[in-house]
Amino acid sequence: MIELAKLCRIFVVGDQRVHALRDVDLTIERGEYLSLMGPSGSGKSTLLNAIGLLDRPTSGSYRLDGHEVATLDEEERARVRRETIGFVFQFFHLIPRLSARENVELPLVLAGVDSGTRRKKVVGALEAAGITDRAGHRPDQLSGGQRQRVAIARALILEPEIILADEPTGNLDRASGLEVLELIEKSNANGIAVIIVTHDPEIGRRARRRVRMDDGAIVADVDGSG
Amino acid sequence: MQLRDILRYALRALGAHRLRCVLMLVAMGIGVASVVLLTALGDGARRFVLDEFAALGTNLLIVVPGRSETTGAAPPLMGETPRDLTIDDAVALLRNTSIARIAPINVGAAAVSFGAREREATIIGSTHDFLHVRNLTMRRGSFLPPLEPDRAAAVCVLGETIRAELFGAREAVGEQLRVGDRRFRVVGVVGSSGESIGLDLDEMVVIPIASAQQLFDTSSLFRIMIEARRREDLPRAEQAILATIRARHDGEDDVTVIRQDSVLGTFDKILRALTFAVAGIAAISLIVAGILIQNVMLVAVSQRTTEIGLLKALGAPPRRILAIFLTEAVALAAVGASCGVLVGEACVFAMRAAFPRIPAAAPWWAIGAALVVAIGAGVVFGILPARRAARLDPVQALARR
Numbered sequence: 001m002i003e004l005a006k007l008c009r010i011f012v013v014g015d016q017r018v019h020a021l022r023d024v025d026l027t028i029e030r031g032e033y034l035s036l037m038g039p040s041g042s043g044k045s046t047l048l049n050a051i052g053l054l055d056r057p058t059s060g061s062y063r064l065d066g067h068e069v070a071t072l073d074e075e076e077r078a079r080v081r082r083e084t085i086g087f088v089f090q091f092f093h094l095i096p097r098l099s100a101r102e103n104v105e106l107p108l109v110l111a112g113v114d115s116g117t118r119r120k121k122v123v124g125a126l127e128a129a130g131i132t133d134r135a136g137h138r139p140d141q142l143s144g145g146q147r148q149r150v151a152i153a154r155a156l157i158l159e160p161e162i163i164l165a166d167e168p169t170g171n172l173d174r175a176s177g178l179e180v181l182e183l184i185e186k187s188n189a190n191g192i193a194v195i196i197v198t199h200d201p202e203i204g205r206r207a208r209r210r211v212r213m214d215d216g217a218i219v220a221d222v223d224g225s226g
Numbered sequence: 227m228q229l230r231d232i233l234r235y236a237l238r239a240l241g242a243h244r245l246r247c248v249l250m251l252v253a254m255g256i257g258v259a260s261v262v263l264l265t266a267l268g269d270g271a272r273r274f275v276l277d278e279f280a281a282l283g284t285n286l287l288i289v290v291p292g293r294s295e296t297t298g299a300a301p302p303l304m305g306e307t308p309r310d311l312t313i314d315d316a317v318a319l320l321r322n323t324s325i326a327r328i329a330p331i332n333v334g335a336a337a338v339s340f341g342a343r344e345r346e347a348t349i350i351g352s353t354h355d356f357l358h359v360r361n362l363t364m365r366r367g368s369f370l371p372p373l374e375p376d377r378a379a380a381v382c383v384l385g386e387t388i389r390a391e392l393f394g395a396r397e398a399v400g401e402q403l404r405v406g407d408r409r410f411r412v413v414g415v416v417g418s419s420g421e422s423i424g425l426d427l428d429e430m431v432v433i434p435i436a437s438a439q440q441l442f443d444t445s446s447l448f449r450i451m452i453e454a455r456r457r458e459d460l461p462r463a464e465q466a467i468l469a470t471i472r473a474r475h476d477g478e479d480d481v482t483v484i485r486q487d488s489v490l491g492t493f494d495k496i497l498r499a500l501t502f503a504v505a506g507i508a509a510i511s512l513i514v515a516g517i518l519i520q521n522v523m524l525v526a527v528s529q530r531t532t533e534i535g536l537l538k539a540l541g542a543p544p545r546r547i548l549a550i551f552l553t554e555a556v557a558l559a560a561v562g563a564s565c566g567v568l569v570g571e572a573c574v575f576a577m578r579a580a581f582p583r584i585p586a587a588a589p590w591w592a593i594g595a596a597l598v599v600a601i602g603a604g605v606v607f608g609i610l611p612a613r614r615a616a617r618l619d620p621v622q623a624l625a626r627r
Binding site: 052075078080083085106 | 227228231235238239241242532533535536537538539540541542543544545546620621624
C-alpha cells in the first residue's frame with residue numbers, strides 16, 4: 001500500500017542544512033501494525049509527516065496505492081489525506097469551542113456530507129470509542145484519556161486506510177494510555193494499518209513490526225509476527 | 227463543504243471571542259449608521275428647501291435688467307443696460323399666449339407719515355395683478371384697483387407692520403397718508419405673507435407703478451414679475467420674453483429671465499451634491515472599519531494556527547480554509563453593517579420626531595451603497611488574513627500544543 005523509495009527531507013535552518021530523512025526505503029502493507037522508534041531528532045516524526053502528506057519530501061518517491069503522491073499539488077494532497085489517512089496527535093488537537101460530538105463530526109462537515117448522514121455516523125463512532133455519555137461536553141470538560149478517544153473517533157470517522165499516531169499516549173497516565181492503545185489496536189484488527197511513533201519501548205513492543213530510526217535513516221526493521 | 231456549514235463554523239468561531247466581535251460590530255455599525263444619518267439630514271434639508279420653494283408657486287418668472295454672465299449667481303441689482311426696462315416693455319409681454327399676468331415693479335424708500343407718526347419705509351410700485359402674481363391675501367379693504375399701468379392714482383396698500391405703527395388700533399382704510407411729498411389714500415391692508423425671496427410685505431407700502439415713477443422720478447423698472455399660464459409653459463414664456471425685449475431694445479439681449487423652477491433646480495443640484503459628499507466622507511469610516519477587521523482577523527489567524535493545522539491534517543484543501551476565514555470577515559462586516567442601518571434609522575426616526583418640519587429620511591441609494599461598501603470592505607480586507615491561514619505550514623502549526 002505504501003512504498004517509500006529513497007525518500008529525502010532536508011530542512012534549511014539558518015545557514016545549516018539538516019538531513020532529517022536520508023534515502024529512506026520502506027514498504028507498508030494493508031493492515032500492518034508498525035511502531036516507529038528512535039532517539040530525539042532521529043527523523044521519526046518527519047517520516048510520519050511525510051507518510052501523512054503533511055510534509056513534502058525534498059526528493060524521492062512515495063507511492064500510495066500504486067499512485068505517486070510526492071508530487072501532487074496541495075488540493076490533491078488534501079483530498080488523499082481526507083480519504084485515506086487519519087491522524088492522532090500527542091496533544092489531541094481538539095477544537096476547544098466545539099463539543100466532543102462536533103469535533104468527531106468535523107471531518108464529515110469538511111467533506112460536505114449532509115447533516116442527516118453525519119448524525120448517524122457520529123453516533124456510531126462515539127459508541128465505538130466508548131464516549132457516548134460525554135458526547136455533549138467540550139474538551140476542557142474531558143479527561144486526557146477521553147480527549148484522545150474523541151480524537152481517535154475523529155480520525156476513524158472517514159474510514160481511512162491507515163492511522164498515523166504521533167506519541168498518542170505521551171500526555172496520558174498509564175491507565176488511560178492503555179485504553180487508548182487498545183482502541184487503536186481494535187481498529188487495526190478491523191483492517192486499518194497503524195503506525196505509532198513512540199519512544200516508550202513497552203508501547204513499541206506491542207506492535208508486530210518494529211522499525212528503528214537513527215539520524216534520518218532506518219537502522220532496524222524487525223517483523224515479529226508469526 | 228456546504229455553505230450552511232461554512233457559515234455555522236465561521237459564526238461559532240466569531241462567537242468564541244464575544245468582546246472582540248462586539249467591538250468590530252460597533253466599528254462597522256458606527257460607520258454605516260453615520261452614512262444613514264448624514265444622508266437623511268442632507269436629503270431632508272434638500273426636500274425641505276424644495277417644498278418651501280414649491281409653496282411659492284412655480285409658474286413665476288422674473289425679468290431683471292442687465293445680462294447675468296455667471297450661472298447660479300444673482301444678477302446685478304442694477305444692471306448695466308443701455309436701455310431701460312419700461313412699463314411698455316412689460317405690457318408688450320402680455321401679447322404672448324404663454325403668459326397669463328405681468329406685474330411691473332419699482333422699489334424705493336420714502337418717509338411715510340400719518341398725523342404725528344412718521345417712519346421711513348420701502349415703497350413698492352406695481353399694478354393690480356401684483357396681488358395674483360404674488361398670491362397675496364388682503365386683511366382689510368382691497369388691493370390696488372385694476373388701472374392701466376401708465377396711469378397714476380393716489381391710492382396705497384399697507385403692510386401690517388406699517389399699519390400698526392402708523393395707525394395703532396385705528397382703522398387704516400380710508401385714511402390719507404403722506405408718502406414723500408404726496409398724499410395717498412389707504413385702500414387696503416395686506417395679510418401677513420411672511421418673507422419670501424427677499425420682499426417682506428409687512429413693512430412695505432404698495433402704490434401704483436406710475437405714481438412710484440413720479441415719486442422717484444424714473445421711467446425704468448426694477449423688475450417685472452410674470453406669471454406663466456401653466457408650469458409647462460415656462461420654457462416657452464422664457465423664450466418669448468427674451469425675444470420680445472430683444473426686439474424692443476434694438477436687438478440687444480440686455481435682460482435676464484429667472485425661472486422659479488430653475489432656481490429650484492439649482493438648489494436641488496447643490497444640496498444633492500452636498501449629500502453625496504457627506505455620504506462619501508462618512509463612507510471613509512467604513513474603510514477604516516474594514517482595516518480594523520483585517521487586523522483582528524490577522525490576530526485570530528495567528529492565535530488559531532493549531533486549529534488551521536488540524537483542519538489541513540483532516541484534509542481541508544487550502545481553498546476551504548480561505549473560504550472559512552473569509553466568511554468570518556464578511557460575516558463581521560455584514561452583521562455590523564446591518565446593525566448600523568438599524569441604529570441609523572432609529573436616529574433618523576428620533577430626528578423626525580424632534581424636527582417634524584424637516585423630512586429627514588435616508589435615501590435608498592445611500593443605504594444600499596453603505597451596505598455594499600461595508601461588505602466589500604469585509605471581502606477586500608478579509609482576503610489577506612484568509613490567504614495567510616490557507617498558506618500555513620501544517621507541520622509547524624501542529625508542533626505547538
